[in-house]
Amino acid sequence: MGVTIAVLSQKGGTGKTTTVRTLTDVFRRVGLSVLVVDLDPQGNLSDYFDVPPDASPTIAEVLVGRADAKDAVHNDVLPANLTLAEAELALAGKMGRELTLRRALRTVAKDYDLVILDCPPTLGLLTVNALVAADHALVTAEAQYFALQGVEQAVALLELAKDGLNPDLEWLGVVLTIADMRTTHSREARENLKEHIGDKLLDTVIRQSIAYAESAERGVSILDHKPARGADYVSLADEVLDRLGLTAARKKVRALLPQTT
Numbered sequence: 001m002g003v004t005i006a007v008l009s010q011k012g013g014t015g016k017t018t019t020v021r022t023l024t025d026v027f028r029r030v031g032l033s034v035l036v037v038d039l040d041p042q043g044n045l046s047d048y049f050d051v052p053p054d055a056s057p058t059i060a061e062v063l064v065g066r067a068d069a070k071d072a073v074h075n076d077v078l079p080a081n082l083t084l085a086e087a088e089l090a091l092a093g094k095m096g097r098e099l100t101l102r103r104a105l106r107t108v109a110k111d112y113d114l115v116i117l118d119c120p121p122t123l124g125l126l127t128v129n130a131l132v133a134a135d136h137a138l139v140t141a142e143a144q145y146f147a148l149q150g151v152e153q154a155v156a157l158l159e160l161a162k163d164g165l166n167p168d169l170e171w172l173g174v175v176l177t178i179a180d181m182r183t184t185h186s187r188e189a190r191e192n193l194k195e196h197i198g199d200k201l202l203d204t205v206i207r208q209s210i211a212y213a214e215s216a217e218r219g220v221s222i223l224d225h226k227p228a229r230g231a232d233y234v235s236l237a238d239e240v241l242d243r244l245g246l247t248a249a250r251k252k253v254r255a256l257l258p259q260t261t
C-alpha cells in the first residue's frame with residue numbers, strides 16, 4: 001500500500017504544487033513509483049504533468065461516485081479541472097463526505113510506493129478529504145511574518161482529522177518555501193516557527209528563485225532547469241524519506257545532489 005502524503009497550507013501560493021511536483025520528480029528519478037492526485041480545481045498539477053485538458057474521467061467524477069479511481073489515473077496522475085469545484089459542492093451534501101477520497105484511493109494506492117495529494121488553497125472539504133485519506137501531512141509555509149498563523153490553522157485541521165476520522169494520521173512537518181534567507185524578514189519568520197513547532201520544522205528551506213517560474217513556464221523540472229536550485233528539493237526529499245523511515249531510497253536521493261550547490 002502506497003504511503004500517502006497530503007501537502008497542504010491554509011493559504012494560496014505557498015509552493016504546495018511546486019513541492020508536490022518536484023518531490024515527485026525526485027522520487028521517480030530514484031525509482032519509486034508515485035501517484036499524484038490533483039485536488040485543486042485550478043488543475044495546476046495536472047498541467048505540469050501534461051495531462052490533456054480533456055482527460056476524462058477526473059478526480060471530480062471519482063468524488064461524486066461516477067467513476068472508479070483506477071479509470072481516472074492518466075499516466076500516474078489523477079487529474080483535476082474546474083469541474084472539481086462543482087463536485088466539491090455536490091459532495092458536501094452526501095453521507096460520508098469526508099471519507100470519499102480515502103475509500104476511492106484504496107483500489108489504486110496499492111500499486112504505488114507513494115501517493116502524493118496536492119490540496120487546494122483552502123482548508124475546506126477537499127483538504128479534509130486529503131487529510132482523511134493520508135498517512136502523513138506535510139504543511140508548506142511561505143517565509144513571511146504570518147506563516148505561523150497559517151501553519152497553526154492547518155495543524156488545527158490536521159488534529160481534527162486525527163481526532164475524528166483518521167487517528168493514524170501523522171504530521172510529517174512544515175517546510176518553509178519561497179524563502180530569501182538573506183532578509184531579516186525570512187530569518188525571523190523561520191525563528192518564530194522554530195520556537196513554536198520545534199522539530200516539526202524541517203531543516204530544508206526552499207529558497208526563493210525566479211527559476212521556478214521559468215521552469216513552470218518551460219515545462220522543465222527545476223532539477224534539470226537549475227540543478228543548483230533543485231538541490232533544495234533533493235534535500236527535502238531526503239528529509240521526507242528519513243521521516244517516513246524509507247531509508248533504502250535515501251542513498252539514491254543523495255546521489256542526485258549536484259557537487260556544488
Ligand SMILES: Nc1ncnc2c1ncn2[C@@H]1O[C@H](COP(=O)(O)OP(=O)(O)OP(=O)(O)O)[C@@H](O)[C@H]1O
Pocket residue numbers: 009011012013014015016017018019040044119120121177178179206207208209210212213216
Ligand atoms: N521557491 C520558489 N521561489 C520563487 N517562486 C516560487 C517558488 N516556489 C514556487 N514559486 C512560484 O510561486 C507561485 C505559487 O507556487 P505554487 O503554485 O507551487 O503554490 P501553491 O501553494 O500550490 O498555490 P495555490 O495555493 O494557488 O495552489 C508559482 O508561480 C510558482 O512558480
Ligand SMILES: [Mg+2]
Pocket residue numbers: 016017018040044118119120
Ligand atoms: Mg497549488
